Amino acid sequence: MEKPSLSERIEIHEGYxxxxxxxxxxYNPNAKRHSQHFFTRFIGEYIDVFGDPALGRIMVSxxxxxxxxxxxxxDINLWWAWGYTENWVQDYICKVKVKPSVCLGLCKTMIExxxxxxxxxxxxxxxxxxxxxxxxxxxSGVTYIGGPWKTESQMDMIVTPFKDKPYFEWIQxxxxxxxxxxxxxxxxxxxxxxxxxxxxxxxxxWGLVSNRIPELFASGTPLINSYVFGFKELxxxxxxxxxxxxxxxxxxxDYILSNYSDVQREFEGYSKMVLxxxxxxxxxxxxxxxxxx
Numbered sequence: 001m002e003k004p005s006l007s008e009r010i011e012i013h014e015g016y017x018x019x020x021x022x023x024x025x026x027y028n029p030n031a032k033r034h035s036q037h038f039f040t041r042f043i044g045e046y047i048d049v050f051g052d053p054a055l056g057r058i059m060v061s062x063x064x065x066x067x068x069x070x071x072x073x074x075d076i077n078l079w080w081a082w083g084y085t086e087n088w089v090q091d092y093i094c095k096v097k098v099k100p101s102v103c104l105g106l107c108k109t110m111i112e113x114x115x116x117x118x119x120x121x122x123x124x125x126x127x128x129x130x131x132x133x134x135x136x137x138x139x140s141g142v143t144y145i146g147g148p149w150k151t152e153s154q155m156d157m158i159v160t161p162f163k164d165k166p167y168f169e170w171i172q173x174x175x176x177x178x179x180x181x182x183x184x185x186x187x188x189x190x191x192x193x194x195x196x197x198x199x200x201x202x203x204x205x206w207g208l209v210s211n212r213i214p215e216l217f218a219s220g221t222p223l224i225n226s227y228v229f230g231f232k233e234l235x236x237x238x239x240x241x242x243x244x245x246x247x248x249x250x251x252x253x254d255y256i257l258s259n260y261s262d263v264q265r266e267f268e269g270y271s272k273m274v275l276x277x278x279x280x281x282x283x284x285x286x287x288x289x290x291x292x293x
Contacts, residue, residue, distance in 0.1 A: 055291055061100070064092050073098045076291055080104045080124075081114055084202060089117050102290060107208045107230050122290040125234055126211040127278040131182035134220035134271055135190040141167040142253065143188075144196040145212075148172075154198040154226045161246045162196070162253075189219040194256055196249075197225035209234050214278050217270040222263050224252050235273070 056075030061068035064083035069092070071077065079100035085091060093099065104124040105111035114121045144159050162168040169192075173179075180188070189195060195216050203210055207230030216223045227242045241256070243249040256263045 055288070058291075059098070061096070064088050068092075069096050071096070071098055076101045078102055078104060078287070080106075081110060082106065089113055089119075093117065093119075102287075104287065107206055108233055109206050109230075110208070122287050124283050124287055125209060125278075126214065127280050127283050128211070128214040128218045128274055129182060129280055132186045132189075132215045132218035133275065134218075134268065135187065137190050139191060139193045139221075141169060141192055142194045142196065143169045143171065143192045145171045145188075146198070150198040151201065157243060157246050158196050158198050158224065158226055158249055161250050185215070186219050189216060189221045192221060193260065194253055195221050195223050197223055199226050199228055204229065206230075207233065214274045217267070217274040220264070220267045220271045222256050222267050224249055224256075234278075 058076045058078060059071050059074035060078045060080065061071040062080040062082065064085075068079070077098050077100045079092070079096075079102075081089065081092075081103045083089070083092065101120065103114045103119045103121045105114055105121045106125055108123070111121050111123055142162055142165065144162075148155060159170065163170075171188075197210075197212055197216070200210065202208070207228075209228055209230050213223065213225070213228065213231070222241070224241050224243055225239075227244060228239070231239055231242075241252055243252055
């Protein structure tokens, strides 16, 4: 790997994400913005408003693969902690070239795991970027965006009840075509009356709320989802549209469609809450406040 230029203040080493490039410099303040994933995609928003050159050169490693293990030493090294193996934290700490100064914990159970290993942490759950917002368009139909790799019980509970409905649309990733830009994804969400969601097994284990939930909330799109352990911890309330059975999924959809004006107002409130408190610029502000102490 080519050693990065000293003129670049933020260095991102991305690991364990198959859709991401590895080991490149991101967000040189004078360079072209790269469209990337989660925190890295939006760090530029924070730097543009709150950047603090006194912190020096910050290195950010994500995940647990080769790229993040070979991160260069900065004035501060951040690790966005993430891994799938049983002992991923211990394995990372044993192998990484530069120990992290601070770890970004996506949920409280991860924070506990990292603290048990003696690591400094900051709570930094997934959130939403500025691309997602209500567009106040006419909506119709029900959608699920994602592959069939969630657990079979969740698929039967959430997606199967709609498979034969004429108003249902299932969008899966076509690897022969470019990935949607976030503005396009937000526009698609804003066309639908209801979105369906499920939980990855990794998220089930840790109580991690995926980025899909705050993105859909920000767009003002009603969401029926399988139960998300960790939701109340993050958002502070019990979500009324979690489903525990195929019958409940259909009942929730019927309720939403039969009371759509009221439900839309409810989700406008969720949108406002997310856009005020759960944008990535909020997350980076929390992270940098920790670094400045």
